[in-house]
Amino acid sequence: MSSPHSPAEDLSLYQSSTCWFCAKVRQKMGDLGVQIELRDIGQHHDYREELVREAGKSQVPCLRIEEPDGKTTWMYESSDICAYLERRFGSSSH
Numbered sequence: 001m002s003s004p005h006s007p008a009e010d011l012s013l014y015q016s017s018t019c020w021f022c023a024k025v026r027q028k029m030g031d032l033g034v035q036i037e038l039r040d041i042g043q044h045h046d047y048r049e050e051l052v053r054e055a056g057k058s059q060v061p062c063l064r065i066e067e068p069d070g071k072t073t074w075m076y077e078s079s080d081i082c083a084y085l086e087r088r089f090g091s092s093s094h
């Protein structure tokens with residue numbers, strides 16, 4: 001189990017600094033005290049290409065989840081991502 005401020009090594013967030021939906025997810029991360037690697041698709045073209053190639057579209061935010069079995073899950077929709085983070089890192093999950 002992760003401690004509140006440890007980086008979540010199995011997660012990365014494809015996002016953009018100018019996107020309000022991404023800001024909502026970053027705010028949730030701050031509220032929960034969880035650190036997730038941010039991959040800015042506006043600044044790094046490689047990340048945008050990777051997102052489209054692997055997940056299907058360039059919409060952000062998109063959470064990349066490395067599952068314990070080695071598979072990768074891609075989660076679009078800021079509300080779904082916030083709900084996932086809340087379930088996993090919220091106080092009620094401990």
Ligand SMILES: N[C@@H](CCC(=O)N[C@@H](CS)C(=O)NCC(=O)O)C(=O)O
Nearest residue numbers: 019020021058059060061077078079
């Ligand atoms: N319903 C989505 C909306 C996300 C959205 O509209 N993202 C915009 C940036 S603010 C985007 O990626 N647009 C470009 C695209 O869809 O390829 C959410 O809540 O995450």
